Amino acid sequence: MNRLFKRNYCKIVKDNYRECAPPKFKFFKDTIFNLSSGVGKSGVAIVRVSGPDSKLVLKELTKKSNIEPKERLATLSTFYHPKTNEQVDKGIFVWFPSPNSFTGEDVVEFHIHGGRAVISETLDAISSVDGTRPSEQGEFTRRAFENGKMDLTQIEGLSDLLDASTSYQKKIALKQMQGSIGQFYFSLRKDLIRASAYMEAFIDFGDDAEIDNETVEQSKRSIIAIRDKIQAHLDDGRRGERLRDGASIAIVGPPNSGKSSLINLLSNRKASIVSPIAGTTRDIVEVTLDIGGYPVVIGDTAGLRLSTNDIIEKEGIEMAKDRFNQSDIKLFLFDSNQLFNLDNNSNDNELENLLNFIDNETIIIFNKFDLIKNSSQDKWSQLKSNILEKIKTKNNLTNVQSIEISCNENIKIKELISLLKLNLSNMFEMNDQESPLLTRARYKQHLTECVESLDRYLYYCDEDIVIASEELRRALLSISAITHPVDLNDLLDVIFRDFCIGK
Ligand SMILES: Nc1nc2c(ncn2[C@@H]2O[C@H](COP(=O)(O)OP(=O)(O)OP(=O)(O)O)[C@@H](O)[C@H]2O)c(=O)[nH]1
Ligand SMILES: [Mg+2]
Structure with missing residues (x-):
């Protein structure tokens, strides 16, 4: 690699480099709460609180202003209404400090008796603490997504898990919620970024760099392999x-x-x-x-x-x-x-x-x-x-x-x-080990678009490398849209890793 190439491209990398890390925490201002267990009479009900004032809620409900709750351990306690000071219930709380919680924020869970009056008084007690409000539908999960705790496919897996009515549906949803399908798409995306990064470098620095046609051919071969892998995943025999x-x-x-x-x-x-x-x-x-x-x-x-x-x-x-x-x-x-x-x-x-x-x-x-x-x-x-x-x-x-x-x-x-x-x-x-099940029409749509772009790339790559490269970007956008919005600067991340470090 010549020095001019290296200098130019390191500059571009520096200008554009963005860590390929989960999104930064949003730090929502308000603290949300709601009943997390099912509605109706039950032995135990769980009320979840998430946000910056979760600890304040815990202090107020336990009447212990200097409480230092143990992390993720069940603690027996009496709960009071902060305004009336009357006992609401005796139960258990679990403290999940940020970032080790479902939402990534400070979370406290109250495990209380599942009677209607206990539940409604507990919710009322929490709402009397400043800065709190009842959550909207799916808001805990939305915060988990926005704070980078889960990607979109995991959230969809969670929703399928809640809807699952047979054990096989449950098994697949659980896998997806734990990230199986997201990881599969993420690894396809990584392979695609790697293969396209060489093309990007070739276009930007082709005249100066020592990247020859063999590099383009190699990149082409990898892209064909990725395309075939996605197509095989799409041909899943309607299992999803x-x-x-x-x-x-x-x-x-x-x-x-x-x-x-x-x-x-x-x-x-x-x-x-x-x-x-x-x-x-x-x-x-x-x-x-x-x-x-x-x-x-x-x-x-x-x-x-x-x-x-x-x-x-x-x-x-x-x-x-x-x-x-x-x-x-x-x-x-x-x-x-x-x-x-x-x-x-x-x-x-x-x-x-x-x-x-x-x-x-x-x-x-x-x-x-x-x-x-x-x-x-x-x-x-x-x-x-x-x-x-x-x-x-x-x-x-x-x-x-x-x-x-x-x-x-x-x-x-x-x-x-x-x-x-x-x-x-x-x-x-069948083929359960090979690739996860294509569980949603949304994935199918993005993947089909991705394959179409890759096909166009293969068509153009010997004639017009700039158009071909544009198709690669589109393919990347399609696959990334499955789990996260895309940042095309990821391409530069790869160039940075593969060429610069250690050289
Ligand atoms: N002996 C005997 N009779 C049966 C058996 N299974 C069904 N039948 C009888 O066969 C008759 C027809 O049963 P259906 O279940 O209505 O048959 P079907 O195939 O749905 O008939 P169509 O709707 O008219 O096509 C009924 O009188 C049943 O009781 C069986 O295993 N043994
Ligand atoms: Mg009949």
Whole structure:
């Protein structure tokens, strides 16, 4: 590196260098408070106070003006109303001095009895201390963000954690809240900054510096690798979407095979009408369930009777087909007894057509297995393997999953649920180690923009390095917007680290 280059660029670095550190503390003036535990009667309630006057609140409520609370240790105390001096409650307080608190500010938590009067008197007692006010919605978390305690993805993870209704949703939200996805994007961003920093240096000092074309090529190679990594993350097979909306499961099959009976059994309630009349279900009946910790939406559909002339039934069948095609897992129900009694010689077109539906995501369920007599088991086994073999050959499948159950006699329902869990865990947990789940449309949008910019960069980089470099900046902006607003001077930070220090 020649001296002129070094001097110039160190000057620019000095002029523009900004520490890539969390935002500076905001030092909000007012102290906020509110009930942090759920609303309503409870054993214990937690009231949280955050801000510069938190210690004053503690002094006033404990009536100990020279209290030196122990850090992050539960302390038993009596609490009083500062104006009336009446006892409000006896409970516990925990003192979290800045910066080691949720918001980064001084925080005190009051763990009090969870009765309505205790809670309202405690809130009133705190509000009587000068400089305090009730918090607005999400204000504690907002302060945590503004004070650099959490990035945006962690905050979104926290919100998902509070909304999680199944254990898998909880697991992913918890990971995200602890920074998994933020770190992943942050490391992509760092790689991108590093790769683009060389380009920046080349543009600014290309004539004087000893940065040759090989440097540009190297930077290009790294950028292609980053682009591919982001694209792979984007192609997550809708796992993130499924996590939020639930995996879609369709129950389909011929009329009267027991589809509605199955949805009722799985959801443990009478969600769909069951009757011996073929063609009972016309619309799609959906229930949201937690199967093995995974969120799912199961849809009961109209029986597939392809030869029907009934207009309403036809409409229902079209809806059933759509639901089938859009579902992640398809449960195709047959009435075993009906199959068993089919005349071997008859060329059943209806059945042949139904078999065409079955694909790799289908689990074939032979329901009403209670009706197959013990003495007919061998014959049934033979018939079943013929059908399965036929389906494999017909639809070119390597494997078909199947199970015999009885909804009415509760035969092998547990096994069916285990099979569903297995399919769901394969679907949700694949590649879990490789990259975190793409949990929000917002991330998808920024990442797509990022890939588009990188593609434009790759298109222009051999022709016009200035335009190409602009695309790199855009790509960086897109990815940074996921966790934090961008500071393009970060580029200079990298140049500073890689070239200047120690040289
Ligand atoms: N023996 C026996 N009967 C069953 C079983 N499951 C369902 N049934 C009966 O089969 C009949 C049809 O059940 P549904 O659940 O309404 O069948 P479906 O597939 O929803 O029928 P459609 O809505 O008309 O397509 C009812 O009389 C049920 O009681 C089973 O495992 N064994
Ligand atoms: Mg039905």
